[in-house]
Amino acid sequence: MLLECRNLAYRYPGGPYVFLGVSLSVASGEAVGLIGPSGCGKTTLGRILAGYAAAAEGTVLLDGKPIPPKGYHPVQMVFQHPEKAVNPRWRLRRTLAESRMPEAAELRRLGIDEAWLDRWPHELSAGELQRICIARALGPRTRFLIADEMTAMLDAITQARIWHAVLAIAKERAIGMLVITHDRALAEAVCDRVVTWDRLSIG
Amino acid sequence: MPLLEVNNLSVAFARYAGGFQRRMEQAIVGLDLSVEAGEIVAVIGSSGSGKSLLAHAVLGILPGHAQVTGTIQYDGEPLNERRIAALRGNEIVLVPQSVSFLDPLQRVGAQVRTTARGTDPTATVRSVFKRLRLAEAVGRLFPFQLSGGMARRVLVSTAAVSAARLIVADEPTPGMQAEDVNETLSMLREMADKGSGVLLITHDIEAALRVADKVAVFYAGTTVELAKAADFAGDGSNLRHPYSRALWQALPRNGFKPLPGTQPSQDELPSGCLFAPRCPFATEACSAERPAIREVRGGWTRCFHAS
Ligand code: SF4
Numbered sequence A: 001m002l003l004e005c006r007n008l009a010y011r012y013p014g015g016p017y018v019f020l021g022v023s024l025s026v027a028s029g030e031a032v033g034l035i036g037p038s039g040c041g042k043t044t045l046g047r048i049l050a051g052y053a054a055a056a057e058g059t060v061l062l063d064g065k066p067i068p069p070k071g072y073h074p075v076q077m078v079f080q081h082p083e084k085a086v087n088p089r090w091r092l093r094r095t096l097a098e099s100r101m102p103e104a105a106e107l108r109r110l111g112i113d114e115a116w117l118d119r120w121p122h123e124l125s126a127g128e129l130q131r132i133c134i135a136r137a138l139g140p141r142t143r144f145l146i147a148d149e150m151t152a153m154l155d156a157i158t159q160a161r162i163w164h165a166v167l168a169i170a171k172e173r174a175i176g177m178l179v180i181t182h183d184r185a186l187a188e189a190v191c192d193r194v195v196t197w198d199r200l201s202i203g
Numbered sequence B: 001m002p003l004l005e006v007n008n009l010s011v012a013f014a015r016y017a018g019g020f021q022r023r024m025e026q027a028i029v030g031l032d033l034s035v036e037a038g039e040i041v042a043v044i045g046s047s048g049s050g051k052s053l054l055a056h057a058v059l060g061i062l063p064g065h066a067q068v069t070g071t072i073q074y075d076g077e078p079l080n081e082r083r084i085a086a087l088r089g090n091e092i093v094l095v096p097q098s099v100s101f102l103d104p105l106q107r108v109g110a111q112v113r114t115t116a117r118g119t120d121p122t123a124t125v126r127s128v129f130k131r132l133r134l135a136e137a138v139g140r141l142f143p144f145q146l147s148g149g150m151a152r153r154v155l156v157s158t159a160a161v162s163a164a165r166l167i168v169a170d171e172p173t174p175g176m177q178a179e180d181v182n183e184t185l186s187m188l189r190e191m192a193d194k195g196s197g198v199l200l201i202t203h204d205i206e207a208a209l210r211v212a213d214k215v216a217v218f219y220a221g222t223t224v225e226l227a228k229a230a231d232f233a234g235d236g237s238n239l240r241h242p243y244s245r246a247l248w249q250a251l252p253r254n255g256f257k258p259l260p261g262t263q264p265s266q267d268e269l270p271s272g273c274l275f276a277p278r279c280p281f282a283t284e285a286c287s288a289e290r291p292a293i294r295e296v297r298g299g300w301t302r303c304f305h306a307s
Helices: A042-049 A092-096 A104-109 A114-118 A126-137 A156-173 A184-190 B051-059 B081-087 B108-115 B121-131 B136-140 B148-160 B178-193 B205-211 B242-249 B284-288
Strands: A002-011 A017-027 A031-035 A057-062 A075-078 A144-148 A176-181 A193-196 B004-016 B022-035 B040-044 B067-074 B092-095 B166-170 B197-201 B214-219 B222-228 B294-296 B299-301
Touching: A002 A042, A017 A031, A017 A042, A017 A057, A017 A176, A031 A184, A042 A075, A042 A144, A042 A176, A075 A126, A092 A114, A092 A126, A104 A156, A126 A156, A144 A156, A156 A176, A156 A184, A156 B242, A176 A184, A184 A193, B004 B051, B022 B040, B022 B051, B022 B197, B040 B051, B040 B178, B040 B205, B051 B067, B051 B092, B051 B166, B051 B197, B067 B081, B092 B148, B108 B121, B108 B136, B108 B148, B121 B136, B121 B148, B121 B178, B148 B166, B148 B178, B166 B178, B178 B197, B178 B205, B214 B242, B222 B242
Parallel strands: A031 A176, A031 A193, A075 A144, A144 A176, B022 B222, B040 B197, B040 B214, B092 B166, B166 B197
Antiparallel strands: A002 A017, A002 A057, B004 B022, B004 B067, B214 B222, B222 B299, B294 B299
């Protein structure tokens, strides 16, 4: 499978272009790093690929075809701040079961303790909460994962543990990944190839 | 004499677990640390290691039900409630983690000006805002109107305009753009070079090492090591504690090694070394007793087997 975007452009209504002419592709099982200064539109690109935002121009294709707007989105995204990505009034079991309840073995692999599922989001640390968000994003029908500064808020050991688990799962299931980060050393450690934002866009 | 000296600090909270059951949660356990005038001491460790609570303990803003033992000395004298109340906001300034520490009903410019010192506080605020790429109009906003990155810069500016002798910066950089991270770190460095002491609390080792003189490594509420920043180099063999080494070697450029296990829960701390359940070098002696902090190769560590 191939996830690609061709000549994407984005602007807020009435505003100037945030970026123009962005083309990029990620194959199944491949991890592509995307590095660039913050504020350049990397997160917006991720949101467009995952179906959270619409491009002003250009196309997003999965195996050459547009992604249907309804149903489970095969491109899932994990954000930098997990506390903003979960409903604060739901216990985590409900958040996790939104798409489907992962099996116990999968939770263990991501280092999730089942006792966390009966807690509220504010009772978990950022690292614990991020693991839940990753488990939610890795549903059985996920084909591509956009990791947007996924571990930037975490200490080095937690970061390394989360990435080792995610890489192993992605490899097994041939999930393609776009790894958006400011940290070149991290991109080089987890990705098959790394692209720099200014090579991509004329914004 | 250190500007700030924390000795054997412990902070505990009572948690009511239904009925009459009460459990003590040891959030900070026998913590030691000192900051000299003119130096930046970085505090690193995972979340839940007690980093922010240390900041709150120094500033005297722990919640009322916290049980505190040990001593905090500032300028050679105990920092008690009355003294900290007088020093907070002028001699001792906190860069808090979130805008919730600001007064929600007051414009941010006015709030930053209250900590500004010097002959012309307004000019001081203006030049600091400029360095942090904050438009003058930002000063007229209320805290809730600030975006995440902008809020961080406003919080940093409160320290930068002050003439504080001790700055406690609690995770000042996450979510900032790279330019602003650099500017924030270099402002902290300048304040230290002018003679202030800075306690820089962060989860980002690489940012910390760019400006810090010393590094305190926290684990499960205690200081496991006090090292020189230069000890974080190469394969980490200059470091004294197995956790410090594991943290260093987990960085993507140092091997990206994931240390197994999890930090113990603060209401079920092991009776011996707090790191023993995850330590590859643990012996029987390590679980029998807590190691005291001791001097090893010009630094300090809490490990029986460090040499
Ligand atoms: S005291 Fe023992 S268990 Fe603790 S860090 Fe040292 S070797 Fe490891």
